[in-house]
Amino acid sequence: MPATPPSPHSYPPRTSVWFAFVSFGAVIAAQTHAILTSPAEGDMGHLQKIMYVHVPAAWMTFLAFFVVLVFSARYLWKRNENDDLLAASAAEVGALFNGLTLMLGMIWGRPAWGVWWVWDARLTSTLVLFLIFVGYLALRAFVDDAEQKARWSAAVGAIGAINVPIVYMSVTWWRTLHQPPSSPATLDPAYTMGLRLNAIALLLVMIHFIRKRYEIARVERAAEHVAEAAAMGGR
Amino acid sequence: MAWRDDWRRVRAIARKDLTTELRAKVGFNSVVALGVTILILLGLALGPDAQALRNAAVGAVWLATLFSGVLAFNRSFQVEIETGALEQLLQYPGPRWTIFAGKLLGNLLFVTLMVAIVVAAGIVLFGVRIPAGWPALLGVLALGIVGLVLLGTFYASMASRSRAREVLLPLLLFPMLVPVLLAATTASKALLGADLMHEAGAWIRLLAVYDVVFFIATFIAFEHVIEA
Amino acid sequence: MIESNQTFIIAAYAVTWGAMLAYLVYLLRRGRRARAEYERMAPGDRNTA
Numbered sequence: 186m187p188a189t190p191p192s193p194h195s196y197p198p199r200t201s202v203w204f205a206f207v208s209f210g211a212v213i214a215a216q217t218h219a220i221l222t223s224p225a226e227g228d229m230g231h232l233q234k235i236m237y238v239h240v241p242a243a244w245m246t247f248l249a250f251f252v253v254l255v256f257s258a259r260y261l262w263k264r265n266e267n268d269d270l271l272a273a274s275a276a277e278v279g280a281l282f283n284g285l286t287l288m289l290g291m292i293w294g295r296p297a298w299g300v301w302w303v304w305d306a307r308l309t310s311t312l313v314l315f316l317i318f319v320g321y322l323a324l325r326a327f328v329d330d331a332e333q334k335a336r337w338s339a340a341v342g343a344i345g346a347i348n349v350p351i352v353y354m355s356v357t358w359w360r361t362l363h364q365p366p367s368s369p370a371t372l373d374p375a376y377t378m379g380l381r382l383n384a385i386a387l388l389l390v391m392i393h394f395i396r397k398r399y400e401i402a403r404v405e406r407a408a409e410h411v412a413e414a415a416a417m418g419g420r
Numbered sequence: 421m422a423w424r425d426d427w428r429r430v431r432a433i434a435r436k437d438l439t440t441e442l443r444a445k446v447g448f449n450s451v452v453a454l455g456v457t458i459l460i461l462l463g464l465a466l467g468p469d470a471q472a473l474r475n476a477a478v479g480a481v482w483l484a485t486l487f488s489g490v491l492a493f494n495r496s497f498q499v500e501i502e503t504g505a506l507e508q509l510l511q512y513p514g515p516r517w518t519i520f521a522g523k524l525l526g527n528l529l530f531v532t533l534m535v536a537i538v539v540a541a542g543i544v545l546f547g548v549r550i551p552a553g554w555p556a557l558l559g560v561l562a563l564g565i566v567g568l569v570l571l572g573t574f575y576a577s578m579a580s581r582s583r584a585r586e587v588l589l590p591l592l593l594f595p596m597l598v599p600v601l602l603a604a605t606t607a608s609k610a611l612l613g614a615d616l617m618h619e620a621g622a623w624i625r626l627l628a629v630y631d632v633v634f635f636i637a638t639f640i641a642f643e644h645v646i647e648a
Numbered sequence: 649m650i651e652s653n654q655t656f657i658i659a660a661y662a663v664t665w666g667a668m669l670a671y672l673v674y675l676l677r678r679g680r681r682a683r684a685e686y687e688r689m690a691p692g693d694r695n696t697a
Contacts, residue, residue: 196686205672212668216661230653235660242664261644278671285667292660296653316595323591327583337578340641341592344574347637348596355599355626359606390668397675404682411689 197403200396208389215386219379232296233376239289241384242282243311245391247349249279250314252395253321254346257339269335270406272342273325274398278391280318286311306357313352317345331409426518433509433522438529440499447495448530455488455538463545470547477546478608482564482601484538489531489568490590493576496527501580510646520573520642527569535565548612556620557611563627564604567634571596574638577645603627 219237226233256272259265290308291301302308321341328334462480467473500506509519539561542548551557572593579589607623 209668209672231657232653234657238660238664261641281667281671285664288663288667289660292656292663296656313595313598316591320588320592320595323584323588324578324582327588328578329583336644336647340645341575341578344634344637344641345596347633348599351599351626351630351633352595355602358622358626359602394671394675397679401675401679401682404679404686408682408686408689411686415689 196407197400200393200400204389205393205397208386208393211386211389212383215379215382219376219383223376223379229297232293235289235293236376237379237383239286239293240380241387242286242289243307244384245282245387246279246286246311246314248388249275249282249391249395250318250346250349253279253342257342257346260335260339261343266331266335266406267403269339270402271395271399273338274395274402276318276321276338276342277398278394280315280322281394282391283311283315283318287315304360306353306360309360310353310356313356314349317348321345331406426515429514429518430521430525433519434525434529437496437499437523437526448533451488451492451495451530452534452537454491455484455534456541458484458487459538459541459545473546474548477542477548478605478612480546481539481542482605484542485531485535486568486594486597486601487590488534488538489572490593492530492534493527493569493572493593494580494585494589496523496530496573497576497580516643516646517639519646520577520639523573523577524569527573528565531565531569531572535561551612551614553611553615556624557608560604560607560611560620560624560627563624563631564600566631567600567627568597570631570634570638574642574645577642599626599630603630 216237220231220234223231223234223237225231252275253272256268256275260268260272287308290311294303294305294308295301321338324341325334325338328337459480462476462483463473466476466480497506500509510516543550572589575592575596576589579585579592582588603623603626607620607627610617610620610623
Protein backbone atom coordinates (compact mmCIF):
# COMPACT_ATOMS: atom_id res chain seq x y z
CA MET A 186 0.00 0.00 0.00
CA PRO A 187 1.69 3.24 -1.10
CA ALA A 188 2.08 6.01 1.44
CA THR A 189 0.04 9.16 1.06
CA PRO A 190 2.15 11.95 -0.38
CA PRO A 191 1.38 15.45 0.80
CA SER A 192 -0.56 17.56 -1.65
CA PRO A 193 1.04 20.79 -2.86
CA HIS A 194 -1.22 22.62 -0.48
CA SER A 195 0.11 20.80 2.57
CA TYR A 196 3.31 22.80 2.24
CA PRO A 197 4.02 23.49 5.89
CA PRO A 198 3.79 26.92 7.47
CA ARG A 199 6.89 28.40 9.05
CA THR A 200 7.71 27.42 12.62
CA SER A 201 7.26 30.55 14.65
CA VAL A 202 10.39 32.53 15.34
CA TRP A 203 9.13 33.93 18.61
CA PHE A 204 8.86 30.43 20.04
CA ALA A 205 12.57 29.98 19.33
CA PHE A 206 13.35 33.13 21.26
CA VAL A 207 11.07 32.16 24.13
CA SER A 208 12.58 28.71 24.46
CA PHE A 209 16.20 29.87 24.36
CA GLY A 210 15.35 32.70 26.74
CA ALA A 211 13.78 30.23 29.12
CA VAL A 212 16.97 28.18 29.17
CA ILE A 213 19.07 31.26 29.89
CA ALA A 214 16.72 32.23 32.70
CA ALA A 215 16.56 28.77 34.21
CA GLN A 216 20.31 28.27 34.08
CA THR A 217 21.04 31.70 35.55
CA HIS A 218 18.59 31.11 38.37
CA ALA A 219 20.01 27.67 39.12
CA ILE A 220 23.63 28.76 39.01
CA LEU A 221 23.07 31.74 41.26
CA THR A 222 20.89 30.05 43.83
CA SER A 223 22.45 26.63 44.28
CA PRO A 224 24.89 26.26 47.16
CA ALA A 225 28.46 25.00 46.91
CA GLU A 226 28.99 21.48 48.12
CA GLY A 227 31.92 20.11 50.08
CA ASP A 228 35.11 19.72 48.14
CA MET A 229 33.33 19.26 44.83
CA GLY A 230 32.59 22.95 44.95
CA HIS A 231 30.09 23.94 42.33
CA LEU A 232 30.53 20.82 40.21
CA GLN A 233 26.93 19.79 40.82
CA LYS A 234 25.91 22.73 38.65
CA ILE A 235 26.72 20.59 35.63
CA MET A 236 23.74 18.47 36.59
CA TYR A 237 21.46 21.31 35.54
CA VAL A 238 22.40 20.68 31.92
CA HIS A 239 23.36 17.00 32.03
CA VAL A 240 20.20 15.62 33.62
CA PRO A 241 17.69 17.58 31.49
CA ALA A 242 19.64 16.59 28.38
CA ALA A 243 19.29 12.96 29.42
CA TRP A 244 15.57 13.34 30.02
CA MET A 245 15.14 14.98 26.60
CA THR A 246 16.95 12.06 25.01
CA PHE A 247 14.49 9.57 26.43
CA LEU A 248 11.57 11.77 25.52
CA ALA A 249 12.79 12.06 21.94
CA PHE A 250 13.06 8.28 21.78
CA PHE A 251 9.50 8.02 22.94
CA VAL A 252 8.39 10.36 20.17
CA VAL A 253 10.25 8.21 17.64
CA LEU A 254 8.44 5.15 18.98
CA VAL A 255 4.98 6.72 18.85
CA PHE A 256 5.28 8.11 15.34
CA SER A 257 7.03 5.02 13.99
CA ALA A 258 4.13 2.93 15.22
CA ARG A 259 1.68 5.45 13.82
CA TYR A 260 3.35 5.35 10.43
CA LEU A 261 3.15 1.57 10.29
CA TRP A 262 -0.52 1.85 11.16
CA LYS A 263 -1.68 4.70 8.92
CA ARG A 264 1.12 4.94 6.33
CA ASN A 265 1.01 8.72 6.44
CA GLU A 266 4.33 10.06 5.16
CA ASN A 267 4.32 12.93 7.64
CA ASP A 268 4.48 10.54 10.59
CA ASP A 269 7.68 9.10 9.17
CA LEU A 270 9.16 12.58 8.71
CA LEU A 271 8.27 13.52 12.28
CA ALA A 272 9.81 10.35 13.68
CA ALA A 273 13.00 11.00 11.72
CA SER A 274 13.12 14.59 12.96
CA ALA A 275 12.74 13.45 16.55
CA ALA A 276 15.51 10.91 15.97
CA GLU A 277 17.93 13.54 14.73
CA VAL A 278 17.20 15.89 17.61
CA GLY A 279 17.31 12.97 20.03
CA ALA A 280 20.75 11.99 18.75
CA LEU A 281 21.89 15.57 19.37
CA PHE A 282 20.70 15.55 22.98
CA ASN A 283 22.09 12.05 23.42
CA GLY A 284 25.55 13.14 22.30
CA LEU A 285 25.29 16.17 24.56
CA THR A 286 24.33 13.98 27.53
CA LEU A 287 27.40 11.83 26.97
CA MET A 288 29.77 14.78 26.66
CA LEU A 289 28.38 16.43 29.79
CA GLY A 290 28.55 13.13 31.66
CA MET A 291 32.25 12.89 30.82
CA ILE A 292 32.90 16.52 31.69
CA TRP A 293 31.30 15.94 35.07
CA GLY A 294 32.97 12.59 35.53
CA ARG A 295 36.56 13.73 34.98
CA PRO A 296 36.77 15.90 38.13
CA ALA A 297 34.30 13.74 40.08
CA TRP A 298 35.85 10.33 39.43
CA GLY A 299 39.26 11.27 38.10
CA VAL A 300 38.73 9.57 34.75
CA TRP A 301 36.93 10.54 31.54
CA TRP A 302 34.96 7.34 31.38
CA VAL A 303 33.67 4.69 33.71
CA TRP A 304 31.40 1.82 32.78
CA ASP A 305 28.78 3.43 34.96
CA ALA A 306 25.22 2.21 34.40
CA ARG A 307 23.84 5.44 33.09
CA LEU A 308 26.76 6.53 30.91
CA THR A 309 27.00 3.08 29.38
CA SER A 310 23.32 2.70 28.60
CA THR A 311 23.23 6.25 27.22
CA LEU A 312 26.10 5.31 24.93
CA VAL A 313 24.28 2.22 23.71
CA LEU A 314 21.17 4.29 23.05
CA PHE A 315 23.28 6.71 21.06
CA LEU A 316 24.33 3.82 18.86
CA ILE A 317 20.70 2.85 18.36
CA PHE A 318 19.92 6.41 17.22
CA VAL A 319 22.96 6.35 14.92
CA GLY A 320 21.85 3.03 13.44
CA TYR A 321 18.42 4.46 12.72
CA LEU A 322 19.88 7.51 10.98
CA ALA A 323 22.39 5.36 9.07
CA LEU A 324 19.59 3.13 7.79
CA ARG A 325 17.79 6.18 6.45
CA ALA A 326 20.97 7.35 4.78
CA PHE A 327 21.59 4.03 3.06
CA VAL A 328 18.09 3.41 1.75
CA ASP A 329 17.04 5.48 -1.23
CA ASP A 330 13.43 4.61 -1.92
CA ALA A 331 11.30 6.95 0.18
CA GLU A 332 8.57 4.45 0.97
CA GLN A 333 10.96 1.65 1.84
CA LYS A 334 13.00 4.07 3.94
CA ALA A 335 9.87 5.07 5.84
CA ARG A 336 8.69 1.51 6.45
CA TRP A 337 12.09 0.21 7.47
CA SER A 338 12.99 3.11 9.76
CA ALA A 339 9.59 2.87 11.40
CA ALA A 340 10.17 -0.82 12.13
CA VAL A 341 13.73 -0.19 13.31
CA GLY A 342 12.68 2.84 15.35
CA ALA A 343 9.86 1.02 17.09
CA ILE A 344 11.94 -2.04 17.87
CA GLY A 345 14.88 0.08 18.97
CA ALA A 346 12.69 2.08 21.30
CA ILE A 347 11.26 -1.08 22.84
CA ASN A 348 14.79 -2.09 23.70
CA VAL A 349 15.55 1.15 25.54
CA PRO A 350 14.20 0.14 28.94
CA ILE A 351 15.67 -3.36 28.60
CA VAL A 352 19.13 -1.98 27.86
CA TYR A 353 18.90 0.45 30.73
CA MET A 354 17.82 -2.25 33.15
CA SER A 355 20.43 -4.76 32.12
CA VAL A 356 23.33 -2.31 32.27
CA THR A 357 22.18 -1.15 35.70
CA TRP A 358 22.02 -4.74 36.99
CA TRP A 359 25.40 -5.43 35.44
CA ARG A 360 26.95 -2.61 37.42
CA THR A 361 25.18 -2.88 40.73
CA LEU A 362 25.74 -6.59 41.19
CA HIS A 363 29.41 -6.12 41.84
CA GLN A 364 29.75 -2.57 42.94
CA PRO A 365 27.64 -0.13 44.84
CA PRO A 366 26.45 2.71 42.63
CA SER A 367 29.15 5.34 42.63
CA SER A 368 27.33 8.14 40.90
CA PRO A 369 25.45 10.42 43.26
CA ALA A 370 22.23 9.65 41.52
CA THR A 371 19.95 11.36 43.94
CA LEU A 372 20.42 15.06 44.15
CA ASP A 373 19.90 17.08 47.26
CA PRO A 374 16.31 18.37 47.40
CA ALA A 375 17.76 21.87 47.25
CA TYR A 376 18.54 21.21 43.62
CA THR A 377 15.22 19.76 42.55
CA MET A 378 13.47 23.01 41.74
CA GLY A 379 16.34 24.28 39.64
CA LEU A 380 16.48 20.95 37.87
CA ARG A 381 12.79 21.01 37.02
CA LEU A 382 12.98 24.56 35.71
CA ASN A 383 15.91 23.69 33.50
CA ALA A 384 14.17 20.57 32.28
CA ILE A 385 11.06 22.50 31.25
CA ALA A 386 13.15 25.14 29.51
CA LEU A 387 15.16 22.53 27.62
CA LEU A 388 11.92 20.82 26.67
CA LEU A 389 10.79 24.04 25.00
CA VAL A 390 14.03 24.13 23.04
CA MET A 391 13.63 20.52 21.99
CA ILE A 392 10.07 21.15 20.86
CA HIS A 393 11.29 24.03 18.74
CA PHE A 394 14.09 21.93 17.25
CA ILE A 395 11.81 19.05 16.36
CA ARG A 396 9.14 21.30 14.87
CA LYS A 397 11.68 23.18 12.77
CA ARG A 398 13.39 19.99 11.65
CA TYR A 399 10.01 18.49 10.76
CA GLU A 400 9.07 21.55 8.76
CA ILE A 401 12.33 21.26 6.82
CA ALA A 402 11.74 17.55 6.19
CA ARG A 403 8.29 18.30 4.80
CA VAL A 404 9.56 21.04 2.51
CA GLU A 405 12.33 18.81 1.21
CA ARG A 406 9.91 15.94 0.68
CA ALA A 407 7.43 18.28 -1.06
CA ALA A 408 10.22 19.32 -3.44
CA GLU A 409 10.96 15.66 -4.15
CA HIS A 410 7.32 15.05 -4.97
CA VAL A 411 7.25 18.00 -7.33
CA ALA A 412 10.35 16.66 -9.05
CA GLU A 413 8.76 13.22 -9.38
CA ALA A 414 5.54 14.64 -10.74
CA ALA A 415 7.48 16.70 -13.26
CA ALA A 416 9.51 13.68 -14.34
CA MET A 417 6.38 11.59 -14.83
CA GLY A 418 4.41 14.32 -16.55
CA GLY A 419 7.18 15.27 -18.89
CA ARG A 420 7.19 11.90 -20.62
CA MET B 421 -5.84 -26.90 7.97
CA ALA B 422 -4.38 -23.52 7.18
CA TRP B 423 -1.93 -24.08 10.02
CA ARG B 424 -0.58 -27.19 8.41
CA ASP B 425 -0.07 -25.36 5.09
CA ASP B 426 1.71 -22.51 6.82
CA TRP B 427 3.92 -24.90 8.73
CA ARG B 428 4.74 -26.73 5.53
CA ARG B 429 5.77 -23.44 3.95
CA VAL B 430 7.99 -22.66 6.92
CA ARG B 431 9.71 -26.00 6.72
CA ALA B 432 10.10 -25.70 2.97
CA ILE B 433 11.84 -22.37 3.25
CA ALA B 434 14.06 -23.59 6.06
CA ARG B 435 14.92 -26.73 4.18
CA LYS B 436 15.71 -24.78 1.03
CA ASP B 437 18.04 -22.48 2.94
CA LEU B 438 19.76 -25.30 4.73
CA THR B 439 20.24 -27.48 1.70
CA THR B 440 21.63 -24.56 -0.25
CA GLU B 441 24.06 -24.01 2.58
CA LEU B 442 24.95 -27.65 3.03
CA ARG B 443 25.56 -28.18 -0.66
CA ALA B 444 27.72 -25.12 -0.65
CA LYS B 445 29.34 -26.34 2.55
CA VAL B 446 31.91 -23.69 1.91
CA GLY B 447 29.52 -21.20 3.47
CA PHE B 448 29.14 -22.95 6.81
CA ASN B 449 32.76 -23.99 6.99
CA SER B 450 34.09 -20.51 6.36
CA VAL B 451 31.78 -18.90 8.92
CA VAL B 452 32.88 -21.43 11.53
CA ALA B 453 36.50 -20.95 10.55
CA LEU B 454 36.07 -17.22 11.02
CA GLY B 455 34.58 -17.74 14.47
CA VAL B 456 37.46 -19.89 15.55
CA THR B 457 39.98 -17.48 14.03
CA ILE B 458 38.48 -14.64 16.04
CA LEU B 459 38.79 -16.79 19.16
CA ILE B 460 42.44 -17.42 18.40
CA LEU B 461 43.12 -13.73 17.89
CA LEU B 462 41.35 -12.91 21.13
CA GLY B 463 43.40 -15.54 22.92
CA LEU B 464 46.58 -14.03 21.58
CA ALA B 465 45.51 -10.50 22.40
CA LEU B 466 44.33 -11.27 25.93
CA GLY B 467 46.75 -14.00 27.02
CA PRO B 468 49.03 -15.77 27.69
CA ASP B 469 48.28 -15.79 31.41
CA ALA B 470 46.06 -18.81 31.99
CA GLN B 471 43.88 -17.18 34.60
CA ALA B 472 43.32 -14.08 32.48
CA LEU B 473 42.25 -16.30 29.62
CA ARG B 474 39.92 -18.30 31.80
CA ASN B 475 38.28 -15.05 32.93
CA ALA B 476 37.98 -13.85 29.36
CA ALA B 477 36.62 -17.10 27.96
CA VAL B 478 32.92 -16.35 28.14
CA GLY B 479 33.28 -12.91 26.60
CA ALA B 480 35.57 -14.19 23.88
CA VAL B 481 33.19 -16.97 22.84
CA TRP B 482 30.25 -14.58 22.66
CA LEU B 483 32.15 -11.98 20.68
CA ALA B 484 33.39 -14.57 18.21
CA THR B 485 29.79 -15.76 17.87
CA LEU B 486 28.45 -12.26 17.28
CA PHE B 487 31.01 -11.30 14.67
CA SER B 488 30.71 -14.47 12.65
CA GLY B 489 26.96 -14.59 13.18
CA VAL B 490 26.66 -11.33 11.27
CA LEU B 491 28.02 -13.02 8.20
CA ALA B 492 25.62 -15.89 8.56
CA PHE B 493 22.62 -13.58 8.75
CA ASN B 494 23.47 -11.54 5.70
CA ARG B 495 24.15 -14.72 3.79
CA SER B 496 20.73 -16.08 4.65
CA PHE B 497 19.17 -13.46 2.42
CA GLN B 498 21.95 -13.39 -0.13
CA VAL B 499 20.64 -16.06 -2.45
CA GLU B 500 17.21 -14.48 -2.76
CA ILE B 501 18.69 -11.11 -3.51
CA GLU B 502 21.14 -12.32 -6.11
CA THR B 503 18.59 -14.39 -7.98
CA GLY B 504 15.64 -12.07 -7.46
CA ALA B 505 13.88 -14.96 -5.79
CA LEU B 506 12.52 -12.74 -3.04
CA GLU B 507 9.96 -11.13 -5.33
CA GLN B 508 8.88 -14.56 -6.53
CA LEU B 509 8.61 -15.80 -2.98
CA LEU B 510 6.38 -12.85 -2.15
CA GLN B 511 4.05 -13.63 -5.02
CA TYR B 512 3.20 -17.11 -3.80
CA PRO B 513 0.00 -17.11 -1.77
CA GLY B 514 0.44 -17.47 1.93
CA PRO B 515 1.17 -15.34 4.94
CA ARG B 516 4.43 -13.45 5.10
CA TRP B 517 5.36 -14.58 8.55
CA THR B 518 6.12 -18.01 7.14
CA ILE B 519 9.03 -16.50 5.25
CA PHE B 520 10.42 -15.05 8.46
CA ALA B 521 9.81 -18.28 10.35
CA GLY B 522 11.52 -20.30 7.65
CA LYS B 523 14.55 -18.04 7.66
CA LEU B 524 14.61 -18.14 11.46
CA LEU B 525 14.60 -21.93 11.57
CA GLY B 526 17.38 -22.12 9.03
CA ASN B 527 19.47 -19.57 10.88
CA LEU B 528 18.78 -21.20 14.25
CA LEU B 529 20.18 -24.49 13.09
CA PHE B 530 23.11 -22.85 11.35
CA VAL B 531 24.06 -20.68 14.32
CA THR B 532 23.54 -23.48 16.86
CA LEU B 533 25.91 -25.74 14.96
CA MET B 534 28.39 -22.91 14.63
CA VAL B 535 28.19 -22.02 18.31
CA ALA B 536 28.71 -25.65 19.30
CA ILE B 537 32.00 -25.68 17.47
CA VAL B 538 33.08 -22.25 18.69
CA VAL B 539 32.25 -23.15 22.31
CA ALA B 540 34.23 -26.37 22.04
CA ALA B 541 37.17 -24.44 20.65
CA GLY B 542 36.77 -21.85 23.38
CA ILE B 543 36.80 -24.45 26.15
CA VAL B 544 40.03 -25.84 24.79
CA LEU B 545 41.81 -22.62 23.89
CA PHE B 546 40.85 -20.69 27.01
CA GLY B 547 41.24 -23.52 29.49
CA VAL B 548 37.69 -23.45 30.77
CA ARG B 549 36.90 -25.75 33.68
CA ILE B 550 33.47 -27.26 33.23
CA PRO B 551 31.44 -27.18 36.44
CA ALA B 552 28.99 -29.80 37.65
CA GLY B 553 25.98 -27.66 36.78
CA TRP B 554 26.87 -27.37 33.11
CA PRO B 555 23.33 -28.07 31.74
CA ALA B 556 22.30 -24.66 33.04
CA LEU B 557 25.04 -23.21 30.86
CA LEU B 558 23.47 -24.89 27.85
CA GLY B 559 20.20 -23.20 28.78
CA VAL B 560 21.87 -19.79 28.84
CA LEU B 561 23.51 -20.51 25.51
CA ALA B 562 20.22 -21.57 23.96
CA LEU B 563 18.33 -18.48 25.16
CA GLY B 564 21.14 -16.25 23.95
CA ILE B 565 21.21 -17.89 20.54
CA VAL B 566 17.46 -17.42 20.16
CA GLY B 567 17.75 -13.70 20.86
CA LEU B 568 20.71 -13.40 18.51
CA VAL B 569 19.00 -15.22 15.66
CA LEU B 570 15.68 -13.38 16.08
CA LEU B 571 17.20 -9.95 15.79
CA GLY B 572 19.94 -10.97 13.38
CA THR B 573 17.47 -12.41 10.90
CA PHE B 574 15.15 -9.45 11.27
CA TYR B 575 17.78 -6.78 10.67
CA ALA B 576 19.41 -8.79 7.91
CA SER B 577 16.11 -8.80 6.00
CA MET B 578 16.64 -5.07 5.59
CA ALA B 579 20.40 -4.60 5.69
CA SER B 580 21.02 -7.24 3.05
CA ARG B 581 18.88 -5.23 0.64
CA SER B 582 20.46 -1.87 1.40
CA ARG B 583 23.47 -0.11 0.01
CA ALA B 584 25.95 -0.84 2.80
CA ARG B 585 25.04 -4.24 4.15
CA GLU B 586 28.42 -5.14 5.71
CA VAL B 587 28.44 -2.14 8.00
CA LEU B 588 24.71 -1.61 8.41
CA LEU B 589 23.90 -5.03 9.85
CA PRO B 590 26.40 -4.91 12.74
CA LEU B 591 25.63 -1.23 13.32
CA LEU B 592 21.93 -1.95 13.69
CA LEU B 593 22.24 -5.32 15.40
CA PHE B 594 24.96 -4.96 18.02
CA PRO B 595 23.43 -2.20 20.15
CA MET B 596 20.21 -4.20 20.21
CA LEU B 597 22.08 -7.27 21.46
CA VAL B 598 23.61 -5.53 24.48
CA PRO B 599 21.11 -7.07 26.91
CA VAL B 600 21.77 -10.51 25.43
CA LEU B 601 25.51 -10.05 25.67
CA LEU B 602 25.37 -8.80 29.25
CA ALA B 603 22.89 -11.44 30.38
CA ALA B 604 24.58 -14.37 28.66
CA THR B 605 28.09 -13.48 29.76
CA THR B 606 27.23 -12.56 33.33
CA ALA B 607 25.06 -15.64 33.85
CA SER B 608 27.66 -17.90 32.26
CA LYS B 609 30.46 -16.48 34.39
CA ALA B 610 28.34 -16.94 37.48
CA LEU B 611 27.52 -20.54 36.57
CA LEU B 612 31.14 -21.33 35.73
CA GLY B 613 32.17 -19.97 39.11
CA ALA B 614 29.60 -21.81 41.32
CA ASP B 615 27.15 -18.85 41.35
CA LEU B 616 27.42 -18.13 45.06
CA MET B 617 25.09 -15.16 44.86
CA HIS B 618 22.48 -16.88 42.69
CA GLU B 619 22.75 -14.18 40.05
CA ALA B 620 22.29 -16.47 37.11
CA GLY B 621 18.56 -16.93 37.72
CA ALA B 622 17.75 -13.26 37.30
CA TRP B 623 19.77 -12.99 34.11
CA ILE B 624 18.18 -16.11 32.67
CA ARG B 625 14.76 -14.61 33.33
CA LEU B 626 15.86 -11.41 31.57
CA LEU B 627 16.97 -13.44 28.56
CA ALA B 628 13.66 -15.28 28.47
CA VAL B 629 11.66 -12.04 28.65
CA TYR B 630 13.86 -10.50 25.98
CA ASP B 631 13.34 -13.47 23.68
CA VAL B 632 9.57 -13.41 24.12
CA VAL B 633 9.31 -9.65 23.63
CA PHE B 634 11.36 -9.65 20.46
CA PHE B 635 9.81 -12.82 19.13
CA ILE B 636 6.50 -10.98 19.09
CA ALA B 637 7.94 -7.64 17.96
CA THR B 638 9.96 -9.00 15.05
CA PHE B 639 7.14 -11.12 13.70
CA ILE B 640 4.83 -8.12 13.73
CA ALA B 641 7.44 -5.81 12.22
CA PHE B 642 8.48 -8.28 9.54
CA GLU B 643 5.11 -7.92 7.82
CA HIS B 644 5.91 -4.27 7.19
CA VAL B 645 9.48 -4.80 6.23
CA ILE B 646 9.30 -7.58 3.71
CA GLU B 647 7.27 -5.88 1.00
CA ALA B 648 9.55 -5.48 -1.96
CA MET C 649 40.05 21.29 43.84
CA ILE C 650 37.26 23.84 43.78
CA GLU C 651 39.16 26.24 41.53
CA SER C 652 40.00 23.62 38.90
CA ASN C 653 36.42 22.41 38.89
CA GLN C 654 35.46 25.80 37.58
CA THR C 655 37.08 24.94 34.24
CA PHE C 656 34.85 21.91 33.92
CA ILE C 657 31.72 23.80 34.85
CA ILE C 658 32.46 26.44 32.26
CA ALA C 659 33.28 23.75 29.71
CA ALA C 660 29.97 22.04 30.39
CA TYR C 661 27.92 25.15 29.78
CA ALA C 662 30.05 26.11 26.79
CA VAL C 663 29.51 22.70 25.20
CA THR C 664 25.78 22.90 25.89
CA TRP C 665 25.39 26.31 24.31
CA GLY C 666 27.75 25.45 21.52
CA ALA C 667 25.63 22.46 20.59
CA MET C 668 22.32 24.30 20.88
CA LEU C 669 23.45 27.28 18.84
CA ALA C 670 25.21 25.15 16.23
CA TYR C 671 22.07 23.09 15.69
CA LEU C 672 19.97 26.23 15.53
CA VAL C 673 22.21 27.62 12.82
CA TYR C 674 22.15 24.28 10.96
CA LEU C 675 18.34 24.35 11.03
CA LEU C 676 18.21 27.93 9.78
CA ARG C 677 20.58 27.26 6.91
CA ARG C 678 19.04 23.99 5.88
CA GLY C 679 15.58 25.51 6.12
CA ARG C 680 16.54 28.40 3.92
CA ARG C 681 18.09 26.05 1.39
CA ALA C 682 15.05 23.77 1.37
CA ARG C 683 12.58 26.59 0.79
CA ALA C 684 14.75 28.06 -1.94
CA GLU C 685 14.90 24.68 -3.63
CA TYR C 686 11.15 24.27 -3.45
CA GLU C 687 10.61 27.77 -4.74
CA ARG C 688 12.86 26.91 -7.66
CA MET C 689 10.84 23.83 -8.52
CA ALA C 690 7.35 25.17 -7.99
CA PRO C 691 7.40 28.95 -8.10
CA GLY C 692 4.47 30.59 -6.39
CA ASP C 693 2.64 27.32 -5.76
CA ARG C 694 2.41 27.29 -2.00
CA ASN C 695 0.39 28.63 0.86
CA THR C 696 2.34 30.21 3.65
CA ALA C 697 0.48 30.71 6.88
